[in-house]
Amino acid sequence: MSMKNVPDIVVGRLPLYLRALSFLGEEGRQVTSSQELGQKLGISPAQIRKDLSHFGEFGKQGTGYDIKYLSEQLRRILKVTEEREVALVGAGDLGRALIHYEGFAGKGFRIALVFDSNPQKIGQTIGPFEVLDSESIETIVADRGIEMAIVAVPASAAQDVVDALVRAGVRAILNYAPITVKVPAGVQVQYIDPVIHLQKMTYYL
Amino acid sequence: MSMKNVPDIVVGRLPLYLRALSFLGEEGRQVTSSQELGQKLGISPAQIRKDLSHFGEFGKQGTGYDIKYLSEQLRRILKVTEEREVALVGAGDLGRALIHYEGFAGKGFRIALVFDSNPQKIGQTIGPFEVLDSESIETIVADRGIEMAIVAVPASAAQDVVDALVRAGVRAILNYAPITVKVPAGVQVQYIDPVIHLQKMTYYL
Numbered sequence: 001m002s003m004k005n006v007p008d009i010v011v012g013r014l015p016l017y018l019r020a021l022s023f024l025g026e027e028g029r030q031v032t033s034s035q036e037l038g039q040k041l042g043i044s045p046a047q048i049r050k051d052l053s054h055f056g057e058f059g060k061q062g063t064g065y066d067i068k069y070l071s072e073q074l075r076r077i078l079k080v081t082e083e084r085e086v087a088l089v090g091a092g093d094l095g096r097a098l099i100h101y102e103g104f105a106g107k108g109f110r111i112a113l114v115f116d117s118n119p120q121k122i123g124q125t126i127g128p129f130e131v132l133d134s135e136s137i138e139t140i141v142a143d144r145g146i147e148m149a150i151v152a153v154p155a156s157a158a159q160d161v162v163d164a165l166v167r168a169g170v171r172a173i174l175n176y177a178p179i180t181v182k183v184p185a186g187v188q189v190q191y192i193d194p195v196i197h198l199q200k201m202t203y204y205l
Numbered sequence: 206m207s208m209k210n211v212p213d214i215v216v217g218r219l220p221l222y223l224r225a226l227s228f229l230g231e232e233g234r235q236v237t238s239s240q241e242l243g244q245k246l247g248i249s250p251a252q253i254r255k256d257l258s259h260f261g262e263f264g265k266q267g268t269g270y271d272i273k274y275l276s277e278q279l280r281r282i283l284k285v286t287e288e289r290e291v292a293l294v295g296a297g298d299l300g301r302a303l304i305h306y307e308g309f310a311g312k313g314f315r316i317a318l319v320f321d322s323n324p325q326k327i328g329q330t331i332g333p334f335e336v337l338d339s340e341s342i343e344t345i346v347a348d349r350g351i352e353m354a355i356v357a358v359p360a361s362a363a364q365d366v367v368d369a370l371v372r373a374g375v376r377a378i379l380n381y382a383p384i385t386v387k388v389p390a391g392v393q394v395q396y397i398d399p400v401i402h403l404q405k406m407t408y409y410l
Contacts (some may be wrong), residue, residue, distance in 0.1 A: 094298070
């Protein structure tokens with residue numbers, strides 16, 4: 001089994017497979033097929049089989065995939081078998097929504113620190129967190145060895161926040177601000193933008 | 206130019222191209238290339254050329270793409286040349302964040318109605334909106350002829366909200382709740398899930 005040079009686009013589909021498996025598992029299902037997964041995800045069964053074949057042999061011809069086993073393998077491949085600490089920057093409406101988000105549980109992530117630059121928010125308690133001063137991102141995030149962060153600040157503040165996170169050693173950033181940010185090589189950024197998803201649907205209206 | 210039978214995955218990439226063009230335009234650029242777009246998006250230049258070729262001839266060999274022209278064409282193809290009204294259900298933290306989101310402007314969407322089922326929120330004013338009772342989704346959304354909606358409610362409430370939206374005539378739903386929802390044929394659903402984006406990055410850590 002070689003995991004070298006797997007195309008990014010293939011890696012990017014693995015979380016979708018894992019989520020689909022998770023939903024099936026919650027429905028009490030034990031076995032699925034590339035046909036069923038493909039139908040749920042709008043991806044061809046052949047593509048799913050090809051994607052998974054980069055990482056090994058997970059299903060049997062005619063019997064399909066064991067949902068629990070394939071989920072475990074995908075979690076291992078994606079390195080989310082244990083919970084990773086994530087720093088959240090931005091304690092506004094979106095930050096609060098993320099703090100209370102029900103979807104992180106059991107998926108490999110846990111918000112561990114919350115920062116904001118607004119003096120009225122610093123020191124406030126939101127859920128289990130005391131909001132920390134964004135000025136301390138560099139020291140606190142570095143001390144804790146946190147590698148992942150979520151940026152939920154206005155567009156105008158996003159680049160400065162990202163720069164501080166990068167200096168603190170963060171190597172993977174999920175950015176909700178509607179702006180592309182610059183990062184050095186070796187730091188990953190993903191964007192969440194509702195516009196992209198809405199525009200994917202208007203074509204078909 | 207035939208637009209029949211364009212694969213969903215191709216259509217799904219057009220908003221990414223449009224966003225990349227928009228960022229380049231904001232930087233004052235006038236021309237780009239499939240190489241440059243590809244580099245920004247992690248998609249091969251050949252794939253970008255092939256995707257666009259489904260819809261016509263937009264660039265010239267050697268001179269690249271005119272950013273303004275290609276953007277206009279993509280907006281036309283995606284049917285976002287004018288602003289569409291979107292109903293938002295859920296006036297919690299996430300709903301408030303969406304009401305104040307800076308990223309919708311000029312991208313083809315405008316939140317037009319806000320609903321919540323919480324009696325303490327109904328009647329409240331958030332930004333320019335009075336929060337309406339979710340019980341009235343079916344009548345008000347149908348009366349206004351709104352086709353798109355954003356669901357920002359807890360997972361436990363999402364299916365009921367989606368059912369009401371579908372009965373109101375909504376045909377495209379962006380769902381933030383961490384649950385798959387069932388919809389009849391002809392209704393599209395997109396999901397926004399930070400876990401998917403975080404898991405796309407952990408592989409590389």
